[in-house]
Amino acid sequence: MKALRFEPLDIVITGVGGQGNVLASQALGMALVEAGYQVTVGETYGLSQRGGAVMSQVRVTTGQVMGPVIPANGAHAVVSLEPLEALRVLPDFGNPQVLVLTNNRPLLPINVISGEQKYPPLDELRQALGELSGRLHWLAATDEAIALGAPILANVIMLGGLLGTGLLPVDVELVAQALGEFFPPDKMAANRRALARGMALVAG
Numbered sequence: 001m002k003a004l005r006f007e008p009l010d011i012v013i014t015g016v017g018g019q020g021n022v023l024a025s026q027a028l029g030m031a032l033v034e035a036g037y038q039v040t041v042g043e044t045y046g047l048s049q050r051g052g053a054v055m056s057q058v059r060v061t062t063g064q065v066m067g068p069v070i071p072a073n074g075a076h077a078v079v080s081l082e083p084l085e086a087l088r089v090l091p092d093f094g095n096p097q098v099l100v101l102t103n104n105r106p107l108l109p110i111n112v113i114s115g116e117q118k119y120p121p122l123d124e125l126r127q128a129l130g131e132l133s134g135r136l137h138w139l140a141a142t143d144e145a146i147a148l149g150a151p152i153l154a155n156v157i158m159l160g161g162l163l164g165t166g167l168l169p170v171d172v173e174l175v176a177q178a179l180g181e182f183f184p185p186d187k188m189a190a191n192r193r194a195l196a197r198g199m200a201l202v203a204g
Contacts, residue, residue, distance in 0.1 A: 001036035001062065002169035007060040009167070011072040012093050015081030016107045017054050020155035023182055024079075025056035028159060028168075030178035032060050035170045042068030052087055060168075078133075079162050081141070081155055082107045083125050089133045100133040101202070102163045103154055105142035138159060139201050145194065153194040160198020172199065
């Protein structure tokens with residue numbers, strides 16, 4: 001078991017209901033447990049399972065099991081499947097050193113679609129995220145998933161992006177095996193491609 005860069009290592013995975021961030025956090029937790037770490041995953045759901053905000057807190061340690069709640073402004077990484085959701089969690093979990101990875105594809109809430117509210121321009125959103133983080137990876141995860149023929153795998157691409165940062169001391173093969181608990185065998189080749197694509201996006 002490799003040493004953690006932070007002890008405990010605290011990660012927020014957020015998005016909108018139906019995007020698969022809970023699956024991503026569960027697969028990540030399973031892979032880390034298989035690698036020998038103690039892992040706690042806590043989940044928070046918005047008003048609607050589809051369309052409401054969904055956030056997971058993943059806490060990783062080599063020693064004593066931690067409570068499920070990350071301390072205020074204590075996240076080491078925020079992974080978001082929707083860019084505005086990244087901005088929403090940073091006041092509570094962010095700090096000047098936090099690593100942020102976000103999908104750059106908006107998923108417009110109903111109040112924006114109905115015209116009651118406006119969604120911020122993407123360039124302004126990207127700038128704000130950059131100013132609130134130590135490092136920002138603005139990833140075209142949905143576009144890449146579409147290019148792979150599986151739009152639903154944007155969450156797996158984001159998970160690959162997190163692996164690509166080197167923050168997690170876990171092998172990509174363990175993550176692929178964990179994803180195999182959620183997907184049938186005939187879907188695993190696409191999942192492996194999505195993980196690899198996410199890692200490549202961060203690398204270069």
